[in-house]
Amino acid sequence: MIARRTLLKWSLLGATASQFALPALPANAAGDKRTRWIFLGTKGGPRVTAGRSNPANVLLVDNEPYVVDCGPGVSKRLAEAKIPLPSIRYVFVTHLHSDHVIEYGNMIYGAWSAGLDHEVDAFGPVGLDALTRSFWEQNRADIEIRIPDESKPDPRKLLVVKEIEASGPVMSNPRVKVSAFRTPHPPILEKNYAYRFETPNGVIVYACDTAYNPELAKFAAGADLLIISCPATIPRSPTKCGSRAPASIMQVPSSSHATSWNLSCSLSS
Numbered sequence: 218m219i220a221r222r223t224l225l226k227w228s229l230l231g232a233t234a235s236q237f238a239l240p241a242l243p244a245n246a247a248g249d250k251r252t253r254w255i256f257l258g259t260k261g262g263p264r265v266t267a268g269r270s271n272p273a274n275v276l277l278v279d280n281e282p283y284v285v286d287c288g289p290g291v292s293k294r295l296a297e298a299k300i301p302l303p304s305i306r307y308v309f310v311t312h313l314h315s316d317h318v319i320e321y322g323n324m325i326y327g328a329w330s331a332g333l334d335h336e337v338d339a340f341g342p343v344g345l346d347a348l349t350r351s352f353w354e355q356n357r358a359d360i361e362i363r364i365p366d367e368s369k370p371d372p373r374k375l376l377v378v379k380e381i382e383a384s385g386p387v388m389s390n391p392r393v394k395v396s397a398f399r400t401p402h403p404p405i406l407e408k409n410y411a412y413r414f415e416t417p418n419g420v421i422v423y424a425c426d427t428a429y430n431p432e433l434a435k436f437a438a439g440a441d442l443l444i445i446s447c448p449a450t451i452p453r454s455p456t457k458c459g460s461r462a463p464a465s466i467m468q469v470p471s472s473s474h475a476t477s478w479n480l481s482c483s484l485s486s
């Protein structure tokens with residue numbers, strides 16, 4: 218298990234590190250089937266720049282990839298992490314801000330073009346199904362040429378979208394159980410979800426973009442690793458909890474994002 222202080226440190230680092238692959242959680246009884254969380258992109262917002270990539274992550278359990286958010290660059294980052302695109306089995310989208318989902322379709326297309334031959338389950342808020350259909354329609358000409366020409370399966374049948382309409386269990390298999398928790402990210406109030414991954418090696422909660430929400434602490438209770446994005450402009454050394462937040466923090470548009478200051482205080486209390 219990971220010390221809570223380390224957990225807090227990692228949650229803060231996640232906001233600013235370029236690429237930050239966490240050390241592996243402890244190996245399970247088999248000794249060779251690790252659970253790993255890899256940050257593929259930590260730069261917030263839709264602008265694409267050199268250096269840090271936009272929001273995307275992958276959880277590896279027994280080498281099975283669970284992609285979490287699909288910002289610009291996710292396919293390339295997966296390749297750089299040596300995770301074959303056709304090995305993707307699950308996709309989780311937290312919300313439909315473009316920096317979290319704009320490469321979702323291209324990533325699945327890339328997996329298909331490289332040999333994807335199994336079902337991929339994609340979970341996300343209401344709207345993900347329409348987005349998926351729109352992607353297939355945009356690429357219909359290409360897909361319908363390649364299916365007979367390259368003897369490929371129909372990718373539209375391989376990708377199964379499961380929209381989430383409320384907090385609660387999302388999926389489970391013999392190794393991983395996933396549940397979702399609705400958390401506000403103004404102006405997105407309902408279609409934004411944190412995910413809790415219960416793995417053989419520990420529990421990981423990914424909250425991503427969220428306003429400060431004390432209820433999230435209950436959802437994350439007992440987690441070994443909690444990941445929340447914070448605006449990088451906020452000082453990472455909070456003042457004494459219980460005092461007023463520094464003026465520099467109060468000026469940040471924190472209504473849509475939690476700050477490292479209020480997270481630090483809530484986690485340490």
Ligand SMILES: [Zn+2]
Nearest residue numbers: 312314402426
């Ligand atoms: Zn967002």
